[in-house]
Amino acid sequence: MRDEGETALRRTLDALVDGGPAPGLGADAWELALAAFAASWRLEHGEAAESARRAAAALPAEPRDDPATTVLVRAMLALAAAGTGIRGGWRDTAPGSTPSGDPLEDALPLLPLLDDSDGARFARYALGEAALACARVGLSATLGSGPATFSGPLAGHSFETIMAVLAARVAAFSGRIDEAGAVLDRAAPTDSPRLGDLMAATRSLVAGNAAEPAAVRAMAARVGRIDPERDDRIESGIALLTAYGLIAIDDVRRVAALVAGFNWDRAMVIDRALTLEMLVHAAIREDDQGAAEAWLARVEAFAGDPIADSTVARARSRVLLFEGDADAAVEAAETAIRLADAAGRGIEAGEGEILAARARIVAGRRGDAARRLETVVAGVGEDYRGLLRAAARELRGTGRRLRPPAGSGATALSAREQQVLELLLDGRENAEIAEALHISVNTARIHVSRILAAYGAPTRLALATGMLAESGAAPSRVDPADVDAAGELTPRQRMVVAEAITGAGNVEIARRLGIAVRTVEKHLTEAMRRSGVTTRVGLVMHVAGRPSAADAE
Incomplete structure (x- = not known):
């Protein structure tokens, strides 16, 4: 890049950060692309589109002659379309201006040609920003390997700071919540009050999806003091990211109060659509059918735009469910999920799953709702706690509970299930657990199955030996001399029990010790009798020295 290009980039970025007027720029492709970026930043979408078209016309015939400028121009064509909208498919984003009409896809082959200059890094950032503005989260994520700094x-x-916020937004909207938080933690501190608020609002998005409501509400109170008349992408981003955090904790009333105070007509298409969906949601919560239908009519204006297609389908589903057509609501929600998944919109897909489950429950398909939510929960990371809580909340009113994610352990268990776990590790059978806790045998079975799921254990014995291994009490081999401190067992029984503690089955124990399987069974039965327990789990835990619940009493 020429020195003039670097100077133009610095002047443009200075103005955007400060919120000042756009600098005067030249008429070459690079500076026209910067003018398009500045116009989009001020939410002047028509001006951005015109500058992007002029920049495309000024490009060299061979893109490889200036890959950074070509990538930036193609990013600006997409960013401008994210403000004006797209009718048709992605190849209708900029027909005639790039080889396929899809400027984002057409820019990808040029990325390996970019050097490590500031201009090239900015072009890569701009491409990721444009992809996210088009709600192509998956595509934006593939561009996330570039550094969020200049060199x-x-x-x-x-x-x-804005580059770091992009990386965090992409991770969060993909459903990778801890990664988003880590990006923000690594970002350098900023002296700019506006950028500080933008960082805090991005943390609100992360905190909401990590199920941390106090942090989200604190940010919402802070946003309420921001001047809504200052229209640019920093100010609108602060409010929107905070609103997304509030939606994640199901604080719909605060969302409505927040978004109602801002002028969203100039926002990006995806931001307008999501804001209108929030207002649909808020109207339904207030049981205001007229308002819900009025807001939906405005959302429907984005039907056919691939940027907002999943949002439109989800808003339709909300209103259909509100009006009592649960089956149609399920169908619309499933459409929203499919479209969101195709674009890598993890949070939107998760919201669609919650809505679909709600509609299935109303339609009398509780089992379907529970099974689907269990599948969804199993497929997301433990850091996506907002979705996990929302899924549990939907099923709570039906008397059902989600099966705990495998490996979640004690944190996923209720207080009652913790009691069942203690009795299970004593070697109690389901009937004995039921009697001890004054519950039905069927309820005891359900609790046991949830415990096994939480620990990822197929059997009670696997659970017991796994917990011993975790505590360091069950290595792959156990010295028989360390078994049976009370001296209740014979030397041969100690040898058999030492193998059982490792989780080995009877056949494997017989093979290891060179004895018959029936002999193993006989020794285990006698060891249980001498130890005063009735199950293999009880024996393993007893000889390992774990105090029983009965002993504790």
């Missing part, structure tokens, strides 16, 4: 004269520029 040359612009190193340390305040705009690096």
Whole structure:
């Protein structure tokens, strides 16, 4: 890039961070692309589209002659379309301006040609920003390997905060919540009050989906003091990201109060659609059918736009369910999920799953709802706690509970299930557990199955030996001399029990010790009798020295 291009980039970024007027720029492709970026940043979408078209016309005939400029121009064509909207498919984003009409896809082959200059890093960032603005989260995620900093004269520029926020937004909207938080933790601190608020709002998005309501509500109170008349992507981003955090904790009333105070007509298409869906949601919560239908009519204006297609389908589902057509609501929600999944919109897909489950429950398909939510929960990370809580909340009113995610352990168990676990590790059978806790045998069975699921154990014995291994009490081999401190067992019984503690079955124990399987069974039965227990689990835990619940009493 020429020195003039670097100077133009610095002047543009200075103005965007400060919220000042756009600088005067030249008429070459690079500076026209910067003008398009500045116009989009000010939410002047028509001006952005015109500058992007002029920039495309000024490009060299061979893209490889100037890959950074070509990538930036193609990013600006997509970013402008994210403000004006797209009718048709992605190849209708910029027909005639790029080889396929899809400027984002057409920019990808040029990325390996980019050097490590500030201009190239900005072009890569801009491509990711444009992909996210088009709600192509999956595509934006594939671009996330680039650094969120500059390496040359612009190193340390305040705009690096915005680059870090992009990386965090992409991770969060993909459903990778802990990763999003880590990106923000690594970002350099900023002296800019506006950028500080933007970082805090991004943390609100992360906190909401991590099920941390106090942090989200604190940010919402802070946003309420921001001047809504200052229209640019920083100010609108602060409010929107906070609203997304509030939605994640199901605080619909605060969302409605927040978004109602801002002028969203100039926002990006996806932001307008999501804001209108929030207002549909809020109207339904207030049992206001007229308002819900009015907001839905505005959402429907985005039907056929691939940027907002999943949002439109989800808003339809909400209103259909509100009006009593649960089956149609399920169908619309499933459409929303399919479209969101195709674009890598993890949070939107999760919201669609919750809505679909709600509709299935109303339609009398509780089992279907529970099974589907269990599948969804099993497929997301433990850091996506907002979705996990929402799924549990939907089923709570039906008397059903989600099966705990495998490996979640004690944290996924209720207080009652903790009691059942203690008795299970004593070697109690289901009937004995039921009697001890004054519950039905069927309820005891359900609790046991949830415990096994939480620990990822197929059997009670696997659970017991797994917990011993976790505590360091069950290595792959156990010295028989360390078994049976009370001296209740014979030497041969100690040898058999030492193998049982490792989780080995009877056949494997027989093979290891060179004895018959029936002999193993006989020794285990006698060892249980001498130890005063009736199950293999009880024996393993007893000889390992674990005090029983009965002993504790």
